[in-house]
Amino acid sequence: MVRYVVRRLVYMVPVLLGTTFLIFLAVYALPGDPVQAIAGPGQAVAPAVRAAIVAKYHLDDPLLQQYLAYMGRLLTGDFGTDLNGKSVGALIAASWPVTVKLGLTAWVLGGLLGVLLGTLAGIRSGGFLDTSVLAGTTLVLGVPYFVTAYVAKYVFAVKLGWLPPSGVSDGWPLSYVLPAVCLAIFLVPEIARLTRASVLGNLQSDYVDTAIAKGLGRRTIVVRHVLRNSLLPVVSVLGLSLGYLISGSVLIEGIFNMPGLGFAVFRGIAQHNGATVVGIGTLLILVFLLLNLLVDLLYGILDPRIRLV
Amino acid sequence: MITTVPRISRRLGRRTAAVGVLAAAALLLASCSGSGTDSASTSTDPAGAAASSTEPATGSTSEPSASDTSGSGSATTGATGGDTSAANGGQGAPSGSFSIGVNSFFLTHLMPGFSDGTNISNALFTPLTRYDAAKGELVDAVAKSIETTDQKNWTIVLNDGWTFHDGEPVTAQSFADSWNASADPKNAMTANSLMNIFAGYTAMNPAKGDKATATTLSGVKVVDEHTLKVTLASPNAFFPSLLASSGMAPIPPSAAKDFAAFDLNPIGNGPFKVAEGGMKAGDTQLVLEAYPGYAGEQKAKVESITVKAYQDTTAVYTDFQAGAIDLALVDGNDLASAKTEFPDQLVDVAYPAVVTLGFPTWDPRFDNPKLRQALSMAVDRQSIVDALLKGNGTAATGLAPESLPGGGLKDCAACTFDVEKAKSLLAEAGGFSGSITLYTYTDPTNQAVTDAIANMWRTNLGIDATTETQEIGQLYKNFSAQSLKGAFVVYAGTNIPHLYGLLNSLFTKGSALNTTGYSNEKLTTLLSDALAASSTEVFNQKVTEASGVAMADMRSVPLYHPTGALLHATKLSGVEPELLGGANLAAISVTG
């Protein structure tokens, strides 16, 4: 187990290096001029000012040199400063909680709802509930998220006034409910479908027949055996989807004006703030990889037949 | 979503125009307060701190001052135009609070060197002079007197009693410190280019490759605690107006320790101070509190203002609808909605700006005035204003809107919508081969406008036209490289409240907003003659003539003049715009 974890962690190093380099390369390749981006388009920038900015941020260094210098600083925990002279580390520290709260809320909401709907659909397969779950989740897949988000915001915040329309000033949970629901909506179809398939498969397996033959009650069979076995594949998807949710927050945080990581990274791209984009990107990747590992470990715990080597 | 572009683009004119400098301030001031082209036009303030036009956008159809009074209300001081605002000072203690939604870049920087002309920086800092939107004229603020005999050497005497928010006195040194910090390229401040009016700027900011020979501005000398002697790089009668920019505001001695920290938590001398703690990384809101020790005339009328920053400006309007903010600047589609939903809560704002259609004459196909005229005349400007802008703008007949002094001319012959004439001009020009790409930057309104123009060219002239959007930085890079292979629609604003400002930034060599790379000896001469003019009449006449030259050449033809509005909760009164639409925060009071 420990050996397994260590090996997985070691494998992460090349992956992390590869991804950060890719982001670095992409940000470097962004068209436009970072110096001009700070000053604002169409603004005169004195040559001396330009020289000072270029020197300060090493903008003229070769890409590889910039990358190595950046990674060197990163190893010491220094995320650097963005082109506005603000500390990226402080920005991440401030934005991180917002995204985590949003992501976790959406994750729990989406996961619970998905498993619930999927289980019900699976148990009552072919019934009205099953058909409606199928139809409902498919419909959700067919509406772009921004449409959902704007409509939800208009209805629940502007028209009904139940929830704050944007920002995080009302704190958790009030400020997070609406965006989290909008984010969670896209998790539900996948989880529901997966759970349904999984429950169905288990219901039809031999051990259920055995249990029925033994005279166990239907409820007992479903809760004790079927659900437990059915959740195994769901766990792995749920684990990975937390990563997706956090990256998907780019959209939702923008629409709901929430100062999280996604919000920061989008602004970073718009302003050519390489340090912000690379810093947050690296962090998101790291989280994703760790979650991946965690899921696999959890999988091993849930399913005793899998031994991690 | 996430359209920071429109607001940023709106800033285009502001700082750049300050680069090219103008000696006509005195004339201008005279023309504004006295014999302005339009009684309601009240703007003045080249440096962009606080100028405004209180005339409503649709000036021709409504009483010049109607919106003004409805906006300011009778409860407050402002619009009635009393001689001084002494009444303000005499008012009781500030009471109440409200919140305002702004574009997130308003809170990116707060100190003078980095942040110039936003209404937030105007609330935090007060420079030597100030533009009084209500009275429509430049007034002394920290300055007691600003004197010169040759427009080049100036003596500035400061008022007593001004203090920073920490109680430190505001001295002559505070201004010198601020200007020197901005002028120092090592600090990489955005206000750097504002400092090029001072003698000694080039020694600090030499041309590329040369070494700096000075670290402070030789043209700025502190005589004593209350006296500054300033030498400019060249005579500039606009100087008192330029001083009204918040980029020219003073900083306390403590700022120099760490500009980055000061930028987040500045100690200013304005009517409002930053609440305990200032901005922290990742913050999207800032609380401003009334500064009781403010020595200026226009003291804060409310206890505190919560400033909320928005990345996605469409969220601002929905937040207002939901009651989460009390004040916002709206335009475009949101303004159209607001006009039906909140008709009595709008204060119109006419931007000192124009949206133009530019032609790439470096492409030989466009190097034909008849073709350019045909293309321009095939555009139905009024339909664009009515259908796409929902009436929030005026179709252009000249370069500057009527609300801008010197503007409202009807010298753009190519601005008339006349399909038949356009067709025959196109035929005279020998037709057009190939298709036209019409460029703009990523901005929803601009994109809709370019699509409409392409449709009009296709329908009215049978020219195949298509549109393309580029990131704004990329587009301007392509302008300076003259590498664009098509026509383009861009916004241009000015911080000089006169037609002169737009002409100067759009049509003179070296201006960053001269997107077409235009230069015309005659126009340049007329503009410099204007600056040397002995009277307002001659000044206006020269500028008008210069405008005629630019319009006749049709390198860049005006399309429309956009307008916006300040949308405010019913509990606010005294809402009045500054230049470029931000609300003058100190003038607002809360009732009920």
Next chain:
Amino acid sequence: MSEHELSENELSDHGLTDHGLTDQVPAEPLPGGQPTGAAVSDRDDRGPRWAALRRPHVYLPLALVLLVFLVAAFPQWFAGWFGHGDPRECSLIDSNATGRPGHPFGFDVQGCDLYANVVYGTRASVLIAVLVVASSTVVAVVLGALAGYFRGPTDSVISRVMDVFFGFPALVGMIILLNTIPTRSVWTVAGVLALFAWPAMTRVFRASVLETANLDYVVAAREMGAGHLRIIASHVVPNSIGPLASILSLSIGGIITAEAGLTFLGVGLRSPAISWGVQLNTAQRYFTTDFHLLLFPSLFLSVTVLAFVLLGDGLRDVLDPKAK
């Protein structure tokens, strides 16, 4: 796998196979009498009521999908039904007007016939989806087969590269990449979407190859001395394609909405390109006042996605041999 020890690669397959909604059944049941975690196949056909529902679930969506393809290929056949088939014939006078005879859906912001535009919009949206799915399928089959069949270092390298793309926050990556591309066409948008779509498919395919490669007849063919290429092409790929095929149509639905999403973020297609994404993005700014702008493209998009998803569900039963 039969040694019930999973290396990290196999383990990931476990999770990600399921993630791909496939019905992975291990070749051999594991000791203990219980089904493996992955033995949760979606054997819909056993429930009689479900089976009854399933028939139209295959044929109805199939017909709809064919119709969508037809509209995408020949929009001119459909756009003119109400007499105004030119999507670029616009007049600002009609800007945002609602439906009237000859213009059942009304007009868009530019005053163009909305029905014709929505019909023409099918092309870009469907084309992008097909391009993305086709190209990433090719990549998935080639890389998945190599990794799953040869295993060892080949597998390690391919898997690590996949990890890089998996770990990369896809949306952030797409925004950055599309920002670096000056002009955005159907091709560039499709290319960038494909760049982030192939790893998921490759993972699914690799997982089923891993399994197929151990099947008796493949082992037999290898022992009989057949060439690797031949075995992969004639035995491994055909027998592993099921799970992948069944997620393809699901992916098409996802990519159509993703295209709309990119446009919304300002990095996708832009007008004058006609696509549902462009239409929805414009409509989003007007939806409180001009709801028809949002309604009709949404409706077309939803129905199309629905058709593909349902077809995917149906196809899974047909194509996946193990689900029989």
